[in-house]
Structure formats: C-alpha cells, structure tokens
Amino acid sequence: MKEAKVIFRPEDRAVAVPTRTNLVVAASLAGINIYAPCGDRGVCGKCKVQAWGQLTALTQAERGWLAPAEIEEGWRLACQAVVEGDVVVQLPIGRLQYARIAITETVGLAPNVRKIFLELPQPSLDDQRSDLSRLKEGLGMEETTVHLSVLRNLPRVLQESGYKVTAVLVGEELIAVEKGDTTALNFGLAFDIGTTTVVGMLLDLHSGRQLAVSPALNAQANYGADVVSRIALVMNEPSGLNKLQHEVSKTINGIIGELLQQTGVRRENIYEATIVGNTCMHHLLLGIKPISLAVAPYAPVVTDPLAVKAKELGIDIHPRASVFALPNIAGFVGSDTVGVILATGLHRSEEIKLAIDIGTNGEIVLGNKDRLLACSTAAGPAFEGAHIMNGMRGTEGAIERVWIDDDVKVQVIGRRKPRGICGSGLIDAVAEMYRAGVIDQSGRLINGEEAADRLPKSLSSRLITTTQGPGFVLYSDRHSAVVITQRDIRELQLAKGAIRAGIEILKKELGIEDDQITEVLLAGAFGSYVHPPNVVAIGLIPPLPEERLVSVGNAASVGSRMALLSMAARDIAKDIARRVQYIELSARPDFQEKFVAALSLPSSCVANEIRASV
C-alpha cells in the first residue's frame, strides 16, 4: 500500500495516508473533522477546501459545485478529491464549515474489539490441556468469558487451521475464533439515531480509518414525525413498540447494506456498533417502552451505558457482535448530547462554552470542566420545516440561504428552482426581513401603508395576503411561490424563544453573563447549515461576536465514533453523563418569564452591530 503525506493548513498538521484516500478521510486521520453530510457522494457541496498537489482530476460533481474562479483558486470538494501523492490542504477559515475535533489527540486507538493472532501448540500425550485452556494461555487471559457457540466451533477451527487462529474479543468476551490471521479484518459501526435521520459510519478498527458514511431517513417517521407521536403509538397500540423497534433496526440494516456495498467489507467482520441518540430513540431501538418520557416527572427507564447483543436488536452484523449504547443524561437529554460534549471537549474546557444541538428537540449544554448544565426545550419542529406553510426538510429545492437588500436573493439546495424553505433559510429570512424593516421588533409584518412609506417597491410588492393571513413572498414564478407568513414567523419566534429561555435559565443557574461564554458550538444539521450571525440576529442565542460562533457539524456522531474507537472515550462518556446536571425547565417558575421575554427580536442595534461584523 503506497502512502502519501498530506499537510493541513492553517495548523500545518501532517499525516501519512494510503493513496486512494479522499481528503475527508485524510483529514479525519489527522484528527480533523471536515463536515461532509452527504456521505462522500458529492451532492451537498459542503466540504469545500483548497488543495494542491497530487490529486485525482476534478469530478463531474465538483464541476457542478465550483465556479470557474473557485477552480482557479484550487478549491475542491474534499470528498471527491482523492490523494495520489503528497498534498497540501488549506482548510476554509471564514465560515468554519469544519470543526477541529482532534479525535486522535483526545483518545488513542483502543477499541473494545480486539483481534489477536495465535499460533498454538498442538495437543500431545505430554500436553493434554483442553482446547480452551490452550487458547486462553495463548491469549494470556485466564478469566475470559467464552460464548458457547465459540466452544462448539473451537475443535473444528483449531483442527482445520493447524492451531493458527485469530481470537476476536469484544470487551472481555471471546465472541469468535477465526482460522488463520484475520487481524486486519476488523470493522465497527458508529451510529447516530436521530428522530428524523439515522447516520451510520463504517470504521476500520485496525487502522482507525473511517471508510464510509451513509445517512438514511428513520423509517419510524412513517408512524409520526416527532418523539411525542411515537410515544403515543407505543401507549395506544399493543404492537406499537415492536413496530417502531423494527422500523429503526430496518433503517440501520439498510444503512449497513449500503456501507458494505460501498466498501466491500464483509458483514461477519463487523464486531461492534456504537449508538448515540435522544433518550426516546435510544429506548425504542432497545425495545424499551419510553412511555414515562411523556408524563411528569419524565424519568427515563435507563441512562447507564448498555452493551447488548446486536442480534437482540435485529441488527445484522456478526452473529455475536455487540451494540454499545452511550449513556443518556435525562429523559430529554440523550446520549447524542453526551456525544456532542465528548466530541467538542466541553467537559475538559477551561473556558465556559455553550453547545446547542437543534433537531426535533433542542438540547442545550452550558459550562466547562468544573460544571456542566443541560436542558432540553420543546423547540418544536419549525427548524426542520414543519408547521411552516412552505416549510420542508433540507433537501433539494429547499431555500437554505436568504439575503435582502433592495431585493430578495435566495440560495437553493441542488441549485434548482425553489420548492419551499428549510430551517436555515427560515432563520435567514426572518433575520433579513427584520433588518430590512419588513417585520418589526415584535415580529409583526408591517402593513401595506407602512411598507409604502419605508420600503422600496421591490420589497413592498412582496407583502401579500395568503389563505393563512399576511405573508411575504421570497420567490414566485407562474406556477408556484415560497412565502413566509405571519404565522411562520410566530412559529419561529416560539421555537427560538424556547431555546433562548433555556440558555438564559442555564446562565442564571451557572451564575454567568453573556460575555463569559467564549464559544457557542452549533451542532447537528441545524448547526451546520445556519448562517451563524443570523442566529444572533433573531435572538436565538445571546449577542456574541461572530468569531465566537462555531459550527461543529454532526458532533453527536463524532462522539459515537470516538466511543467505537476508544474505550477511554467510553469511560469519559460515562463520566460526562454522570457529571452533567440536568435542569428540568418545566419545574422552574422563572422559565415562562424568560420565555416571554425571549419571544421578541433583539433590539435592532444588536442585530446591526452583529451584521456590521459579517
């Protein structure tokens, strides 16, 4: 296998990688997580970097995403550009589309799965030890637990291999003995089980390399878009739990099939999977009824880390493989939040940081190595495009960016005609409408009279009345339009108000002021796609300078990956889950007050100040 040297700037971090590695994988080997949400398929255009040196030629996908001037400057899509020799990569520093998460710095490669090749002495009349004693002595592990089926196969495997075998240990359990030396065939999966999306990563546990990523929609969504509707199904239908468990394991198996096909890895060489997810997703995957999450006091069934057999969950990898579920913090702060903290190093930070992971719910963590507080807000699905007149998920045709000056400009996922608007587009739209004076500080759309006085015709003409009341047209053609209604704005205000109120409660509990927050980590799909200054402009987070805002991509899944690669990371995760203090907002009399205060938009001077720094 030929190796090449890749240097990542601005840090000048160097790494030796096998040729034929793409730049996303090369970066991960250097401990750098380039955000590449489409799973290396070249369809999202998010993983833009500048790169020079011995790389494969531009692909069709890159030509679609990169302007000729960009190509001139050396821009590539990291997932498409494949190393053929030494390369220098310049990571973008403007919008922070990547997070410098130094996995290899935090934790060494020490997975729970170990494969050990042994050449054992053959039995003789002078050495009548049992096959198992022979094996255990070879391993130097007297107290290993051995799965019965391993014992059943052991004599044949030893015979047929001439006593040259590879032992497969998951934790302290011997789950397989394979003929010959198979130590290089050692793979694992890291999953992030979201309410809407499930992401699976295939990792080589021998080298620590990530081989492939594959996302899929959680098939549970067929039974309800949010956590509450799924719990309701479990409560109301005797077979509800089984259905939902089956749907998510089906989704996971689909992803596994895709990952195997992409890489040629064999199913029986995958010995472990790790999972993170919110507490409800966690319970449903494990076949545990999450009913108690639906009613006060919202106590979950289990928060401890769990190791179960993949088979018990219907996950189709090695027949005796394990699934390790990272610990949850509370009923509405799950192992995905543990993953975010683990990946971003919040638990060992000297400075106080704020992490926000907005999916179907919004989880918020605030603190540093001394104390970490977490809460969850029912942000509602507005950020995922639900309950929004022209709302949609962040897929092709969704408006993802909006600019308003004299006129309205939009950017659409897939560079095609707009079909609707997704969460990041909605935040942009409201922030820009506020800045342009289309809405006032209370969030009210100005009326026609006010508009005629204050706005150019190009904007005032966009104020219309829809079937759902007043609205503002972002885009229209002969056949269709994308409109933001007054109701949509109110939905967004409620959602961002809940999150902001949560942040304020955590600040109060920790006894800090805004300025003490040195960094705001925006995690998840939300964090990756939003334009950070507009998150401040709508008041979702406190008014902080842009340089303190960092998109960390799908940090939860990075946490899952770290736990797969490192036992030390699991210990840390367990410690995090215990240390984080959960704040139940519904139990706080001051929450409603903070919530109401957070509904309005920030005074325009703040918004403008932030805008000035863009």
Next chain:
Amino acid sequence: MKEAKVIFRPEDRAVAVPTRTNLVVAASLAGINIYAPCGDRGVCGKCKVQAWGQLTALTQAERGWLAPAEIEEGWRLACQAVVEGDVVVQLPIGRLQYARIAITETVGLAPNVRKIFLELPQPSLDDQRSDLSRLKEGLGMEETTVHLSVLRNLPRVLQESGYKVTAVLVGEELIAVEKGDTTALNFGLAFDIGTTTVVGMLLDLHSGRQLAVSPALNAQANYGADVVSRIALVMNEPSGLNKLQHEVSKTINGIIGELLQQTGVRRENIYEATIVGNTCMHHLLLGIKPISLAVAPYAPVVTDPLAVKAKELGIDIHPRASVFALPNIAGFVGSDTVGVILATGLHRSEEIKLAIDIGTNGEIVLGNKDRLLACSTAAGPAFEGAHIMNGMRGTEGAIERVWIDDDVKVQVIGRRKPRGICGSGLIDAVAEMYRAGVIDQSGRLINGEEAADRLPKSLSSRLITTTQGPGFVLYSDRHSAVVITQRDIRELQLAKGAIRAGIEILKKELGIEDDQITEVLLAGAFGSYVHPPNVVAIGLIPPLPEERLVSVGNAASVGSRMALLSMAARDIAKDIARRVQYIELSARPDFQEKFVAALSLPSSCVANEIRASV
C-alpha cells in the same frame, strides 16, 4: 411452620427442622448425607436408620423392607419416616451405608442466586433518575449487568408494584425484577449427568434445604450404552451431536417436571442449575463435539468451569436462568470426579486417601491436600452387568449379594425371583467362589474331577457347561437359571485388573505404600452397593482392613449440590480441577505390566484375612 428437633447419633448432632420433613432431608440439614438412591420412593431399602420419637406410622414400603425384629428395634427407612415432633435418630455404623459429609461445615449457604427485596423511592420532578439508576442504587450495585429483557419489563413491574420489587441476581447479572417480596421463592437444581443415569435434586436456595431428588435413565442410552458409542455417533452422523444433546436435555426436563410436581415449586422460580458429569457427558450437554476424546492425545475441548444460559441448552426453567458446569480435570476425568473430591474433602485431607468412582468408566483419585493424582481406566461395563452372560443393571430381579458356604445364598433386589446378576453380585460371587475353592487364584473354574475331590456335592453339582463354556450356577428353577461363566470371570478380572493397575500406578507416582492409604472412598452406585470386603477379596483395591473402606454414595451429586449452594464451593472446585494431576495411563510403559500382575486374584491368605475381619 412448626419446627421439631432431631438429634443424630452417634455424633449427637442436633438440628431444628420443619415438621413434615423426612429423615433423609432432616439429616441433610444436619450436614449428614444418608444414602437414599431411589429418590425417597421407598423402593431400594438402602436408607435404614433407627429412630424413636414423634414420627409418622410405618409405611407399606417399610413393612416390605424391614423384618419384624428390625421394626421391634426401631429401624425405619429414613425416606419414609416423616418428622411430626422431636426425634432421635441412630445412624448405622456397621456397613457405613451413609457418609458423614458435612456440607454445612465445609461451605456456608451462599448461592450464586440472590433475591433482594427493595422498596424504591418513586420518581418526582426532584428525582428524575432513571428506573435502572433507582434500582441499582437500591441494590447498592453500580456495576451490575442487566439483561435487556429485564429493562424492557422494568417500567411495568415498578408501576404495578408501587416500586416494591424483588431483584433476582445470578452472579453479577440482574436476570429478573419481580413484583413484591418474592425472596422466599428461590430455587435451584443440582444435576449429576451420568452415562447411564441422570440424577436431579431440587434445592431451596433460601434455606439450603433439599426438597426432592429424582433420577432418570439418560435417554442418550438409546443411541449407545457407553461413551465410545456416543462419540462414534457424533463422528459418523451429521446430526449426531444434536440428537444426543436433545436426548440429555429431554431427560433433564423430564426430571425437572417430576421435581416440580413433587414439590409444587414453579418453574420460573428456578434460577440456576449446576451440573457434574464425565467430560463426554459434559460436552454433549453443552453441544460441544467430544470427538477429540476418542483419539490420542484425548484432549477435551474445555475443562474450565462454564456458565451458560439454560435456554441455550434447551433446559426449561426461568427463561434467563443459568447453568453452571463444574470444571473437568481431563478428557476422561470429568467434573463428576471434581464433585467426588469436593464432597469427600480429599483436597483438604491431611492423610492420604483413595477414591474410586466406578461407572461405565472407572475414575481413581489418590492423594491428600498436598498432591492429588487422578487417572481413568477403561474398566469396561462389567460392573454395570454388561458383557456378562446373565448380567443386568442393579434393578429389580438382580442378584446383588452372594454368600457361599456349604451352599449358595443370594439376595435379590426387590426380594423377588432372580432374573440376572448386577455388578455388586458379580464381585460377591467371584470372591465367594474363590474363597470356596470353585475357582483358583488364576480365576480358572476348577473342573469336575477337581470339584469332586474338594467341594461338597451341593457346590460341585453347580459346575456345568453352558453355550458359552464352563459355568457355575448361582440359582436355577424350572424355567431359568443365573450362571457365572468362565468368560464372565475373565471379564471381571480384566475390569478389576485395569482399576487395580491404575491404583498401583498412582501409588508409584505418589511414592507411597498400601498402608499409607488411610481410607478408601467407594463412590457412585458401585460404591454404594458393593460389599466392601469382597472388593479387597478380588483384588480390585489393595489389601486394607475393612474399617478403612467407606461407601460415600453418590458423592459426585453431593459436589454438584455444594456448588449450587455455595460460591465458595465453586472456587474450591476450580482449584481442585487445576490442582489434580492427571496421569495418562496409555502413555505409561509400566501400565501393561501392572495390569497383567493385577489380573490374578490375591493370594488366598489375604482374602481369608480380610474375611476374618468381617
């Protein structure tokens, strides 16, 4: 529950027992093992004791087994006599039909199964801990492993019981959480898996009491009487292993059904079973191919102690119950021998003792706490009545005792007409024939001419010629006869010669003389039924005075029971299995020589000397 006091003499050991306990059970509570091989059914007549006090009236079975003079003297069958109030029991001291195995002295009651009743605090907004955290804190066990199905049921069980539950732990694993306080319903099974017979005992793990015993024929016998024929089936037929595994689990389930019916205990309250057996039976029950036992170097697949799920073996008790298989020593010295050593305390004896367990194979252990040696001899099935012209197993109609003076007297199991002869009868017959001069020291039946000179007519007339050559008639009527042939005598000589040669090799290896053997422990069905002086008379064991010979009954099954009741006993068993040094006779050039020397009968002076001491 009313209690009564039972005193056992000669030791004057006192114990309080619930009324309605029979004397076998009462004795076991006092740490005394009364040999009662028929499982308290009153059909073997072996458990004779003298007893006075408040006991139930004589049963039909007792009237059948006890002579009027014996009844006068207070003799009872311990299994039939049930305590109604205070009782004094005199244990027989003549023939030592019982072994004083002080289980309660050796190991305290500390089973692997623990049931713990908990009244847990209910969740509230001030205490949002998970159900599992709540439970673990109640148990004070942070690191308990929890079976997934327990988690799945946990919310319902907690809800329905008002958070008053009983945790069931097998080792460190939480296998069940039951509603309310069920600590008193805690049962386990101890098995001895023999090639021919399987014995199961039901024990109350809360009190340590043995509730019932049930034996059954091992249904594997349908596929071959001995270990070799069963291994052959596994080698020759693809489904052979599955068939044999199924047969033995079927046998075990049959015994369990019987035990449950006898006692009213519920299947789901049996949380663990222990097993001992020879290495082949052990492997077959676990579904492990014992093929390597059939060919040199006879290395087994596993000797270590194993804990597996009962479900994996098809054993029908609590769905998450465990089966603990005691460790084996070598390919032909199994966990049954470990059980014998554990039960008889050989491993902690200051003095050197010899233990012999003769079933289908003969296992021999010699030594003391400093060093223990073991070997196995292919004794052949002569002692079980196989390959003997009129041989049969020790069931109704078998001649079990023989006396010869002027004429021949026999004692028949079930006190009926003889149908054949079993192992103990055969030993008696040969010893008595030798003493009476019917055979010479080489084992040759004298001819008619010699007989006419030396024997009374009542004996010489019994010398006949059968289809299988010369023979000696023990019994005959118009329809049938029981004859010992020359060939039968040769079979016995080969069998006893092999065992004696094994003993001699172990003696040589240990560097001791006969006189240093302070006790010979005769274990298993063989040890229980034989008339010990005749074991010396035929030279199966070295010439030692009768008082050194002790029948210890089914000591292997006592070992199984000890391991069920006590984790300390398991540690001891593990230590025993490691410490015992296995001597492979087939690898020793001196074995053949010792074997040939052991074929003849001892010089008659020895035989007579022993006889004189009877």
